[in-house]
Amino acid sequence: MKSSRFKVTPWEVEGEVDYGKLIRDFGVSKLDEKILKRIEKHAKELHLMLRRGIFFAHRDLDWLLDEYEKGNKFFLYTGCGPSGPIHLGHLGTWLFTKWLQDKFDVELWFQFTDDEKFLFKDKSYEEIQKWTYENMLDVAALGFKKGKTHFLVDTKHANLLYPIAVRIAKKITFSTLKASFGMTNEDNIGKIFYTSMQAAPAVVPSVLAKRNIPCLIPLAIDQDPHFRVARDVYPKLGYYKPSVIHSVFMPAMSGPKGKMSSSEVNSAILTTDSAKEVENKIKKYAFSGGRDTIEEHRKLGGNPDVDVSFQYLRFLFEEDDKKLERIEKDYRSGKMLTSELKKITIERINAFLKEHQKKREKARKEVEKFLWKG
Amino acid sequence: MKSSRFKVTPWEVEGEVDYGKLIRDFGVSKLDEKILKRIEKHAKELHLMLRRGIFFAHRDLDWLLDEYEKGNKFFLYTGCGPSGPIHLGHLGTWLFTKWLQDKFDVELWFQFTDDEKFLFKDKSYEEIQKWTYENMLDVAALGFKKGKTHFLVDTKHANLLYPIAVRIAKKITFSTLKASFGMTNEDNIGKIFYTSMQAAPAVVPSVLAKRNIPCLIPLAIDQDPHFRVARDVYPKLGYYKPSVIHSVFMPAMSGPKGKMSSSEVNSAILTTDSAKEVENKIKKYAFSGGRDTIEEHRKLGGNPDVDVSFQYLRFLFEEDDKKLERIEKDYRSGKMLTSELKKITIERINAFLKEHQKKREKARKEVEKFLWKG
Numbered sequence: 001m002k003s004s005r006f007k008v009t010p011w012e013v014e015g016e017v018d019y020g021k022l023i024r025d026f027g028v029s030k031l032d033e034k035i036l037k038r039i040e041k042h043a044k045e046l047h048l049m050l051r052r053g054i055f056f057a058h059r060d061l062d063w064l065l066d067e068y069e070k071g072n073k074f075f076l077y078t079g080c081g082p083s084g085p086i087h088l089g090h091l092g093t094w095l096f097t098k099w100l101q102d103k104f105d106v107e108l109w110f111q112f113t114d115d116e117k118f119l120f121k122d123k124s125y126e127e128i129q130k131w132t133y134e135n136m137l138d139v140a141a142l143g144f145k146k147g148k149t150h151f152l153v154d155t156k157h158a159n160l161l162y163p164i165a166v167r168i169a170k171k172i173t174f175s176t177l178k179a180s181f182g183m184t185n186e187d188n189i190g191k192i193f194y195t196s197m198q199a200a201p202a203v204v205p206s207v208l209a210k211r212n213i214p215c216l217i218p219l220a221i222d223q224d225p226h227f228r229v230a231r232d233v234y235p236k237l238g239y240y241k242p243s244v245i246h247s248v249f250m251p252a253m254s255g256p257k258g259k260m261s262s263s264e265v266n267s268a269i270l271t272t273d274s275a276k277e278v279e280n281k282i283k284k285y286a287f288s289g290g291r292d293t294i295e296e297h298r299k300l301g302g303n304p305d306v307d308v309s310f311q312y313l314r315f316l317f318e319e320d321d322k323k324l325e326r327i328e329k330d331y332r333s334g335k336m337l338t339s340e341l342k343k344i345t346i347e348r349i350n351a352f353l354k355e356h357q358k359k360r361e362k363a364r365k366e367v368e369k370f371l372w373k374g
Numbered sequence: 375m376k377s378s379r380f381k382v383t384p385w386e387v388e389g390e391v392d393y394g395k396l397i398r399d400f401g402v403s404k405l406d407e408k409i410l411k412r413i414e415k416h417a418k419e420l421h422l423m424l425r426r427g428i429f430f431a432h433r434d435l436d437w438l439l440d441e442y443e444k445g446n447k448f449f450l451y452t453g454c455g456p457s458g459p460i461h462l463g464h465l466g467t468w469l470f471t472k473w474l475q476d477k478f479d480v481e482l483w484f485q486f487t488d489d490e491k492f493l494f495k496d497k498s499y500e501e502i503q504k505w506t507y508e509n510m511l512d513v514a515a516l517g518f519k520k521g522k523t524h525f526l527v528d529t530k531h532a533n534l535l536y537p538i539a540v541r542i543a544k545k546i547t548f549s550t551l552k553a554s555f556g557m558t559n560e561d562n563i564g565k566i567f568y569t570s571m572q573a574a575p576a577v578v579p580s581v582l583a584k585r586n587i588p589c590l591i592p593l594a595i596d597q598d599p600h601f602r603v604a605r606d607v608y609p610k611l612g613y614y615k616p617s618v619i620h621s622v623f624m625p626a627m628s629g630p631k632g633k634m635s636s637s638e639v640n641s642a643i644l645t646t647d648s649a650k651e652v653e654n655k656i657k658k659y660a661f662s663g664g665r666d667t668i669e670e671h672r673k674l675g676g677n678p679d680v681d682v683s684f685q686y687l688r689f690l691f692e693e694d695d696k697k698l699e700r701i702e703k704d705y706r707s708g709k710m711l712t713s714e715l716k717k718i719t720i721e722r723i724n725a726f727l728k729e730h731q732k733k734r735e736k737a738r739k740e741v742e743k744f745l746w747k748g
Contacts, residue, residue, distance in 0.1 A: 154536075157533070162536050
């Protein structure tokens with residue numbers, strides 16, 4: 001998916017992203033008032049990421065809700081590419097997924113794509129395995145429902161996934177991948193096959209249950225190409241097309257120019273960072289929407305739209321819309337300084353991480369229980 | 375691998391094959407007197423397929439024997455693509471492999487490439503699974519050593535094979551496959567990945583034992599491209615290059631124009647054929663090197679080189695070189711008629727199949743024991 005202004009593939013996000021253009025280019029639907037109302041009807045509330053347009057687009061969510069209303073429950077499927085430590089940017093999709101699981105009381109299948117990261121990154125198999133375990137701790141720490149949450153690790157659950165993946169792969173040509181992912185002849189043959197492994201979990205519960213079960217995939221928009229290609233395949237194998245709900249990217253520390261990435265130094269706050277590290281990172285690296293001097297800031301006001309500290313509150317850490325609005329207003333007017341805004345954000349992140357890190361340690365004993373046993 | 379005269383890829387064999395040219399094109403070595411002597415030293419005899427040049431080429435067999443003589447035992451790896459019934463053409467490689475296992479007292483890893491056949495053939499997943507089971511019965515019936523013989527089915531042993539395959543796949547580009555297999559952009563992405571699944575078993579014992587174990591792969595020459603590509607990869611992963619020993623193709627019923635195939639009607643004698651069916655097939659379809667009339671045959675003699683009945687005796691059913699020579703001489707001189715030659719071949723095939731079919735039925739209870747349990 002290339003344009004003159006930006007590029008969004010599952011492995012590259014560059015430039016400032018125009019989400020309106022993305023909706024048109026990718027052929028997804030906007031999450032409009034009508035569908036938000038339908039979600040609210042069942043959930044009794046709307047998650048902050050829905051209220052604030054962070055989840056902004058979808059495929060076939062109307063159909064999924066129709067089925068749900070007929071008593072045909074869906075399951076959730078999302079995942080993690082384990083190539084490094086987990087940062088705050090990862091958490092958005094997963095916290096939203098947890099909300100969906102709680103509100104709709106559904107199963108979750110969570111895929112760790114260790115094969116993908118090994119095949120796409122210049123890292124050893126052993127290093128990827130280490131990150132797979134470390135990342136599982138973070139996911140387990142988020143409190144997904146036990147007994148209703150199943151971790152799949154591609155190389156460890158290949159007996160389950162590979163036979164499904166070959167059925168999907170048989171229906172996808174290399175030409176299609178070239179067009180959708182910009183792959184070339186110089187790409188390795190594992191990369192080329194990989195998309196069918198990512199497509200497989202969307203039908204795993206249907207394969208196991210021997211009946212067709214609707215699937216909802218929450219993901220950041222860069223992962224959409226995998227399912228755009230695979231969605232055409234599922235019906236040919238006798239399965240429903242999965243529904244998808246898409247989020248924007250959480251801005252990187254360096255500002256709203258692309259996706260937050262754990263591979264760029266200092267571009268991310270890690271879930272394992274100490275309170276001091278968080279404070280330093282935010283103070284030193286968090287892109288600010290403030291003015292050069294306090295005087296100027298008081299006079300002209302700051303810009304919360306590009307301010308990374310503010311965006312962290314908006315994406316993750318300020319649940320209360322009224323409070324968020326107040327902060328936004330004060331910052332825009334110049335009443336709140338960047339240092340004051342950063343202080344709030346640091347406190348919120350550290351409060352969250354303190355709890356998360358405790359749960360993450362406890363998760364060492366629980367991870368095994370989440371792994372699917374076939 | 376294309377030339378003006380013939381084409382040999384793992385999925386297509388066309389035209390009359392020039393094995394001398396194949397040795398040059400594929401860059402394999404001829405099985406010469408010197409190396410045959412080395413084999414004979416250990417085996418105390420030479421298998422008829424070695425004596426008669428049916429196994430005719432190799433890669434790195436000298437090195438493998440060096441290691442063996444140092445006390446570093448190899449293991450055998452061969453396989454079966456389960457897309458239809460087993461015919462006599464399949465048996466050559468396997469019977470030779472059994473001989474190697476018996477003489478060198480080594481482990482055998484036997485791969486059933488159900489993924490390959492599903493991805494390359496216009497057949498359903500279920501049909502391929504059916505043939506996988508049926509083919510396993512034939513292989514088990516050949517009497518490989520229990521406890522030293524391990525069946526791998528790609529989709530059932532993906533937990534073992536896929537993690538190795540991705541390590542191999544990372545080192546192979548699509549460009550390489552295009553050059554070696556003639557693949558195109560319109561090929562499905564499962565086909566493209568597949569060669570790394572076929573390459574995996576050559577290091578499975580080393581991976582499991584966590585030490586480097588030499589591997590010998592007996593195969594028909596059309597399978598060589600898989601290993602020609604993969605052999606460059608193994609050392610990059612810290613493993614030995616496997617040695618390979620190559621056979622010519624068993625001629626099809628219709629004559630020496632290519633490989634015997636179970637997908638061509640009447641081109642093959644199946645292991646499940648009745649004595650009557652064998653008789654009919656040989657009488658009706660086995661390409662004859664005889665003359666048009668008995669008078670002519672008596673006068674000018676027949677041509678055993680192209681006679682399929684004679685070739686069956688040479689490949690599989692006449693162990694005694696002196697007897698074979700006598701038949702050849704009598705047929706070539708015109709003393710033996712085609713009907714007489716066919717009678718001998720029919721008797722030999724039916725004697726073999728009678729025993730094989732008994733063992734094949736018994737194998738229903740034994741197949742499970744051969745499947746690798748990880």
